[in-house]
Amino acid sequence: MDIKIPFNEELRPDTGLYNAKLGVWLFLASEVMLFGALFSAYVLLRVAAPIWDNSILNIPMATINTVVLITSSVTMIMSWVSLKMKNLEKYKLYMGLTILCSVVFLIIKYFEYSSKFEHGYYPSTNTFLAIYFTMTGLHMLHVLGGIVVNFYLWIPGVKMWETEPERFTNRIEIAGLYWHFVDLVWIFLFPALYLL
Amino acid sequence: MSDSDHDIKKHISVYRNVFLALLFFTVLTVLVSYVEFDATERYIAGAVFIGLIIASAKGYLVAAHFMHLNNEKPMINWSLILTVIFFIVLLFMPLLWDMNNMGKDVDYWGGEDQKLEIYHDVN
Numbered sequence: 001m002d003i004k005i006p007f008n009e010e011l012r013p014d015t016g017l018y019n020a021k022l023g024v025w026l027f028l029a030s031e032v033m034l035f036g037a038l039f040s041a042y043v044l045l046r047v048a049a050p051i052w053d054n055s056i057l058n059i060p061m062a063t064i065n066t067v068v069l070i071t072s073s074v075t076m077i078m079s080w081v082s083l084k085m086k087n088l089e090k091y092k093l094y095m096g097l098t099i100l101c102s103v104v105f106l107i108i109k110y111f112e113y114s115s116k117f118e119h120g121y122y123p124s125t126n127t128f129l130a131i132y133f134t135m136t137g138l139h140m141l142h143v144l145g146g147i148v149v150n151f152y153l154w155i156p157g158v159k160m161w162e163t164e165p166e167r168f169t170n171r172i173e174i175a176g177l178y179w180h181f182v183d184l185v186w187i188f189l190f191p192a193l194y195l196l
Numbered sequence: 197m198s199d200s201d202h203d204i205k206k207h208i209s210v211y212r213n214v215f216l217a218l219l220f221f222t223v224l225t226v227l228v229s230y231v232e233f234d235a236t237e238r239y240i241a242g243a244v245f246i247g248l249i250i251a252s253a254k255g256y257l258v259a260a261h262f263m264h265l266n267n268e269k270p271m272i273n274w275s276l277i278l279t280v281i282f283f284i285v286l287l288f289m290p291l292l293w294d295m296n297n298m299g300k301d302v303d304y305w306g307g308e309d310q311k312l313e314i315y316h317d318v319n
Contacts, residue, residue, distance in 0.1 A: 015269065015271045016269040016270075016271060017269055017271060017272070021272075022271065022272070025272050025275060025276070026275065029275055029276065029278075029279040032279050032283055033279070033282060033283065033286065036282075036283045036286045036287065037286055039287065040286050040287045040289060040290060041290075043287065043290070044290040059226065059229075063222065063226055066222050067219065067222060070215065070218045070219065070222065071215075073258065073262055074211060074212075074214075074215045074262075076262075077211055077262050078208075078211070081204060081207065081208060081211075084204055085201070085204055176262070177263055180258055180259075180262045180263045181263075183258055183262075184255055184258050184259065187251055187254045187255055187258065188251050188255065190225070190251075191225050191229070191247040191248070191250070191251050192247075192251075194229075195225065195226065195229035195243075195247060196229070196243055196244050196247050
């Protein structure tokens with residue numbers, strides 16, 4: 001007998017949502033608290049520190065990274081829109097571009113980190129670098145996680161489109177929610193660490 | 197063209213406009229960071245304020261349009277309102293830690309006598 005998991009596609013009457021969407025939103029709520037704790041620590045350290053030397057950070061590189069991440073958010077949502085329009089080829093194109101942007105983000109971050117290490121700047125150097133590496137490092141792990149999920153949905157996971165197109169479209173929507181959250185965190189990290 | 201096709205086309209133009217607005221705000225954030233709002237050494241407060249306003253505007257655009265929160269079910273909105281309340285508590289927790297001494301004209305690190313007094317109060 002073929003047992004189907006309920007509310008994968010159809011909406012639950014009490015929540016008005018399919019289950020995975022509610023699940024991802026609750027996960028994102030917990031992520032807000034995770035990054036919230038670090039932002040709270042940042043504020044405390046920032047106002048208490050006698051010296052806060054963020055002039056060693058590379059603002060042009062971080063600005064490019066911001067643009068890259070915003071672009072990836074747009075391509076991510078366009079991949080979902082393409083599936084809504086039943087256009088699998090366009091979906092593959094936009095999802096590929098999203099992954100490309102994520103990889104470019106990581107490459108730029110790699111150059112940023114290596115230049116710090118080359119100059120002898122480590123998390124242990126001072127309070128600013130400690131919170132800088134902690135927050136950007138955690139964010140980078142989230143980007144890495146997003147790449148893994150998006151890559152799965154781009155190549156191996158795409159076969160679900162043949163059998164359950166609506167469920168697959170929902171998967172892209174919730175992967176998109178996570179990806180936009182990663183973008184959202186960077187939108188606050190960028191001015192907080194690089195500019196203020 | 198069906199209604200849903202029309203809706204999707206409308207959504208695409210919204211996404212394009214949001215993208216352009218986000219790029220504009222990114223450039224603005226960088227430009228504003230070079231402005232010194234005040235000649236005093238406390239100019240950082242103005243910079244933080246403006247920086248956070250712009251970041252919040254960008255955050256709103258992403259959350260409202262890309263994450264569809266402007267048209268989401270009450271269940272999610274209520275969960276997020278609860279999250280925001282807890283987030284604010286979390287953000288102000290370090291302040292609560294320091295609250296006992298707010299408004300008091302205490303020089304923590306002024307002299308040995310003061311330090312001793314605080315030490316005795318704590319223990």
